[in-house]
Amino acid sequence: MSIITIVGAGMMGSAMSIPARDNGHTVRIVGTHLDREIITHARARSEHLTMKRTLPDGVAYYQIEDLETALAGADAVICGVSSFGVDWFLDAVIPHIPGGVPVLSVTKGLFDHADGTLSAFPDYYTEKTGGRLSFSAIGGPCTSYELAERRHSAVVFCGHDPAVLRKLKAMFATDYYHVSLSADVLGVECAVAMKNAYALGVTLAVGAAEKEKGVGCPPVYNPQAALFGQSVREMAAILRYVGAGADNIVYGAGDLYVTVFGGRTRKLGTLLGRGMPFAEAMEELSGVTLESVVIAGRLVGAVSKAIKAGKLSKKEFPLLMHVGSLLRGEAAGGIPFERFTTAQFS
């Protein structure tokens, strides 16, 4: 059995303790400076404060001051921070991780560079640390709530070292946590990032129906399906653009499916779909900066730059461009369904 140290006590990082403990590993969860209450609560009650799910017996909890103790002898480290915590993790945590210990990140998102290219967090970490550690990441459709309930969940661990990926799979895979492996890091991370933008796109239809029929009206699916199909088309085009394998659309579509059904991304898409301006919608969501919005904005930014540079055609991305307009607070009009139509005679 191994020692697994999870740094960052957010919902997904903490939920990883469940398959890890079910496999009999020693598990330590270290809160960041933002997680103090979560750690105190978990210690007292074996429950995650915000996820409101039981955490497994036998997990040891640490405040950030005890990071070194928590990392001692670790066989693997889970990076459990959100994309807002990436640089903190790089500065405050990575220097304390002994060489050779694999790091598996639950962080979602991509960096967009000035020229419209995108890079993934594992590659960013590798670049910043000069290859001292091996970084892998988790993609695929998996909400922390349902992982904590031991629901069947299909994920993908991506990284550049197959031996490390196999080792990590052996640590975490259970009869409910199903782990694929992929060396296509950018493809997987791109799929993860894209779903944030397109989940806003699909849920616009929920709000548009409410605008017409009143909040709480029965759901309508033809418009959602039109948006879902268009999302798949645009996501496939983005995967081609970044040079990722076409199979990553599996993660993109699966992750989009799960994201459409709940959480704050759906709520925001619904409000925008009702015609509420972005600033007002964010206020309604208590002003919390949604990670999904930041990631969606980066994707819009990267694709817009690539369009400007002539590497992509604007006509291929009517939905993403519409979502981008809404996120910039522009009065973008209705969903541009007609621009989704194609004529393929070749």
Added chain:
Amino acid sequence: MSIITIVGAGMMGSAMSIPARDNGHTVRIVGTHLDREIITHARARSEHLTMKRTLPDGVAYYQIEDLETALAGADAVICGVSSFGVDWFLDAVIPHIPGGVPVLSVTKGLFDHADGTLSAFPDYYTEKTGGRLSFSAIGGPCTSYELAERRHSAVVFCGHDPAVLRKLKAMFATDYYHVSLSADVLGVECAVAMKNAYALGVTLAVGAAEKEKGVGCPPVYNPQAALFGQSVREMAAILRYVGAGADNIVYGAGDLYVTVFGGRTRKLGTLLGRGMPFAEAMEELSGVTLESVVIAGRLVGAVSKAIKAGKLSKKEFPLLMHVGSLLRGEAAGGIPFERFTTAQFS
């Protein structure tokens, strides 16, 4: 303005009267011998008996005996029969359609041949009529109920004659009925057919959750998303196998999305997911032979034959094979999530 004759007063055929009338065309709906009550009811009340939606003013209704009258001067014919009515349409209707009048079919489904190849209805009609008429068909995610409510719906008209397709689009496209065009008939029809099998696959997770937590339990999405992602993977492989364009996955995924949310395919998948044997589930569904089940069975048959002939690998289709086992009434065990995992290092 044109004269459009819809033959077959099922829900989808009848719903086509709505965009047609909104565009100002003369519309005639002819019931088959199975539609007598629908026609009588529609005449009296301008409402569709089974769809329970208002039909537009000005539609003329005909019983099958008046077929010739209804076809006189028609500029286009909608074939509104289900796949069970294809040979009837061929024998009883097509001989009465004047040469040069385009036929647009709402019929879903494919034929599977003894060697595992598949063909689409428009091509079947063309073959049987020696090219006397031009046949096109409608695919894409569109339920008749929501079309009747004028919800935004994205469809695709497929056929081999671009001029005919453009003419049909001009007749039916409205500001809510969004029509793409495609010459890839087999690809579109394959997408339409596949969603029937895979909607059963995705909704197995609904039943599996109910088995564990009780009927009516809150939905769980990680398992559905795993099945949705795997469906996209297998559908893409089937499209490659039949030589269809990869873009058809847009219709496959969109149509799967809309089918998962309602109707009897979802109900059947849910019952099978609870562990109910196929025969018992069909009894619960009042013994009505579901078109979707027949189509799913054909797809399973075609893929199985192709596997036997060494043209496809069984390992690529764990979900379709599982659905096939359930449809044959075999005790297939749980959903084979672990067989969906992949390792891609190339």
